[in-house]
Amino acid sequence: MEADTALVRKLVDTLPEGVVVTGAAEIEKYREDFARDGSAGMPVAVVRAEDAGQVQEAVRWAAAHGVPVVPRGAGTGLSGGSSAVDGGITISLDRMRSxxxxxxxxxxxxxxxxxxxxxxxxxxxxxxxxxxxxxxxxxxxxxxxxxxxxxxxxxxxxxxxxxxxxxxxxxxxxxxxxxxxxxxxxxxxxxxxxxxxxxxxxxxxxxxxxxxxxxxAQRAGATLVASFPTMTAASRAVVAIRTRVRPSMLELMDNTTINAVEDWRSHGLDRSSGALLIAQSDATGASCGAEIELVRACCAAEGAADVFTTTDAEEADLFVSARRNAFLALEERGSVLFEDVGVPVPLLPDLVDGIAGIAGRCGVEIALVAHAGDGNTHPIVVYDAADPAAVEGARRAFDDVMQLAIALGGTITGEHGVGRAKKAALPDQLGADVMALNRRIKDALDPAGILNPGAVL
Incomplete structure (x- = not known):
């Protein structure tokens, strides 16, 4: 149900002054997460809780009146998991920072x-x-x-x-x-x-x-950066590396991402590289050098055009920050749909090739970055939101990437969550029996269905 004005006033009066906001301008700040996927509704109020007791009071009020509740943190989610619900309340936890x-x-x-x-x-x-x-x-x-x-x-x-x-x-x-x-x-x-x-x-x-x-605390260790002609070659190197050693970092960026990052802010990356692999070892003593040498050998065997190593922390941070800035940089190229699919590590090359095929069939650009050592990839669909055909192609590519991951025995989300953006594909991965079990657990803990309705299940 939707809370009426009198009920909202009761909530405002229950909590300390300034905790509950109802103005449209204030509410707008809490409606969407970073995905900005268009699923957000308009809540009747935002509770900016300062402690657990205030969270309890807000939830008790919502439970008593059947009002939906959406919890929210910093709003950096990428799957619409904290998108506001029409007629509900959003409980923001960003003031609770102890x-x-x-x-x-x-x-x-x-x-x-x-x-x-x-x-x-x-x-x-x-x-x-x-x-x-x-x-x-x-x-x-x-x-x-x-x-x-x-x-x-x-x-x-x-x-x-x-x-x-x-x-x-x-x-x-x-x-x-x-x-x-x-x-x-x-x-x-x-x-x-x-x-x-x-x-x-x-x-x-x-x-x-x-x-x-x-x-x-771990020591800084050594960083290796390898350039490859293609993402497929780089992903094969990742598979080879993971059969021999477990680095403390193993990240991939494709050519589209490299150029987007360099356009956004120069990090000294080679724009001509088909793919860039960033690996780190925090092993101690001679073990660090041995680990990096194994990574280098695997990269060379898969055709790396250039391999660079450093033990300088500031130099290493430049490459790592390029990887961290990928999402922000790609947003400058157009509208984006954030993917988060993963497969068993040996199937990473198949996933990479399949994503390239989907981009071609759907006529869209899909940039690819990855926590490659886990087989967890972030294909990012970049498109022109003003072009209906581009929007249709982007949505089709988004769905096809998830189906590809499922077909390879993987997952539609490794770390971003299902939220609202991927809810439709969840049954395809889990199957009817597991979906039913999920819903039974949800019903047992939230029988009225007020907690983040529309997300996940």
């Missing part, structure tokens, strides 16, 4: 609005490191990372968000706050509910606090 480091337990206790970069900085002050490393780490929030089980550039060796979650507080659909896990490293008491909520995209509950495992 970070506490417990160096003895090697954990960070954080609120969902804390930025990934701020958690890293706080941990670094104690010689510790929080590894999950999305490209948007400087502007994305921990709550959003938890909601989508974000990965990033370091996940090939260090894993994704769920690998670092020891505990969390979650507000359920009736306003109850449950506390799961704790600072202990091992805990198998009861069902693994932590894993259930990580990656649930706000459809099962709203995360208001998390206990994150930290590890000792």
């Amino acid at each position: 970070i506490e480091i417990d160096p003895a337990c090697q954990v960070a206790v954080v609120e969902p609005g804390a930025l990934n970069a701020d958690v890293k900085r706080a941990a670094a002050e104690h010689g510790l490191w929080y590894p999950p490393d999305p490209s948007s780490y400087e502007i994305c929030s921990i709550g959003g990372n938890l909601a989508t089980n974000a990965g990033g550039l370091c996940c090939v060796k260090y894993g994704v968000t769920t690998d670092y979650v020891l505990g969390m507080d979650v507000v359920l659909a009736d306003g109850t706050l449950v506390r799961l896990g704790g600072k202990q490293i091992k805990d198998v008491a009861g069902l693994s509910l932590l894993k259930l909520f990580v990656g649930s995209e706000g459809t099962l509950g709203i995360i208001t606090r998390a206990i994150l495992r930290l590890i000792p």
Whole structure:
């Protein structure tokens, strides 16, 4: 149902002054995420919660009146997962930014609005490191990372968000706050509910606090950058590398992305390269050199035109920042649809070739960047939104890329989430029985269906 003016006034009066905003201009700031996929509705209010208690109050109000609730972090999502719903409320968690480091337990206790970069900085002050490393780490929030089980550039060796979650507080659909896990490293008491909520995209509950495992800070090590004539050759090199060694980073960029990044801001990349592979090793001593040499040999065997190595951190950061800036740079070329498909690593060349074929058939440009060491790729469809034929081709390409990944035994999303943009393709990947099981879990935890309706399921 849609909340009427009197009900919204009750919500405003329940919470401290300034927490609830109802003005159109203020609401507009919270309607869409970075995907800007056109799915956003118009909420009746935005609750800018300052603590878990205020989240509970807002959810209790929504549950009592059957009003939809959309949780929102920093708004950097790429699948429409936090798009607002008509007649609902958006609960923004960006004011909840507390970070506490417990160096003895090697954990960070954080609120969902804390930025990934701020958690890293706080941990670094104690010689510790929080590894999950999305490209948007400087502007994305921990709550959003938890909601989508974000990965990033370091996940090939260090894993994704769920690998670092020891505990969390979650507000359920009736306003109850449950506390799961704790600072202990091992805990198998009861069902693994932590894993259930990580990656649930706000459809099962709203995360208001998390206990994150930290590890000792890693050394800078060495960086290798290899140029290839084609993405297919580069992806074959990735397969060869992953059969022999696990670098701490293994990223790919195609020629379209290279040129987009250079147009946006010069990073010193070779515009003529068909593909650029960026690898890093943080192994210690002689092991670092040996690891980089193995990577170099694999690149050479697959026809790398040029291979460059450095141990200079600033020089390495220039190449890594080029990879991180890919999404922003590609947006300058036109409208974009963000993909996030993954396959088993040995099938990466098949995925790369298939995506090129889809681009040709649909008459669109598909730029390709990848967390290649995991087989997780980000094909980005670039098109002219003012041209109906281009829009149709882009949408067809978007759908075809997901179907290609499914046909190869892969996934429609490795880390960005299903959100609203990929909801239609989820049954094709999961099948009827698993979809039914997902819905049974959703119904058990959110029987009225008020939590992020329209997302995922």
